[in-house]
Amino acid sequence: MRLIQEAKGFLFDLDGVFCQSGKPIPGAIDTLDFLNNNKIPFRFLTNTTQQNRETLTNSLNRIGLVCTDSEIISAGFIGVEYLRKMGSPTCRFFISENLKLDYLEFEENFRNPEVIVIGDYSQWTFNLLNEAFRHVMNGAKIIALHQGKYYKVDSGLRLDAGGFIKALEYVTGKEAYLVGKPKKSFFQHGLNELKLASKEVVMIGDDLINDIKGAQNSGIAGVLVKTGKYHEGMVESSGIIPDGFINSIADLPTILNT
C-alpha cells in the first residue's frame, strides 16, 4: 500500500491494534521489533487512562511489546500538562488509582473543586455520578481525558468513559474540555514529537471516530485495522471513509518491505 510505504513516520493506536485485554495481538511483537530495528519513527497515541505512563510502558514491555515511555503519548499524561497550563486548579478525580499517581501534584478537593477530571473509571455509582453533577452545577469545569464510547475486551464490549461525560454534559448543559483523541491538539502533539508534517505521517487504529476521523481532521491519513473493535458494517454506517485498510498490524513489515 503506497500510503504506508511512503510514510516517514507512524502514529499508532494501542488497544485493539497492538494489544487487547493485556495480551499482544498476534504478530504485534514482531512488528514492533521490525519498527525498532529499522528505526522507523513512531509514537503510540492512546486514549488509555487506566494506567499511568510508567505502568503502561512496563505492562507493554512485560508482554513483549518493547517500547520506552517517551514513545507513548497517552491522554492521561497530556491531561497533566493541560492542568498545569490551567494554573493547577483544585480537582476532583474520577480516574483510576494508578493514573492518580501522575496527578499527585494537584490538590484533590471533594467539596468544591474547580475542575472534575474524568478518565477510565470503573467505580461509577449513582452517588458518584451525582456528586460529579453537583460539582459542575457549582461551576466546576469538566476535563474529559477522552470520550470513548466502548472498547473490546475478551469477554465482549465494555462501556467507556464517554457515556458518563455525555450524561454530565446533557444534564448540566456544559461542554467538557477534551484532552485525547480525536482532539486536534492531541494529534499535533504526536506530529511535534515525530518532527514530521501531517502529510508525512499515517495513523493506524481500530476506532473510526477517534483514530481515523481524528487523524483526517488533522490532515493525517487514517488507516483502519481490522482487529480490535473492527466489525463488518461499521464503516458503511459511519459516514467516515478511511484512507486505507489493513487486516492486522502484523502485516506492516510485509507492506513496508514490498
Ligand SMILES: [Mg+2]
Ligand atoms: Mg483502539
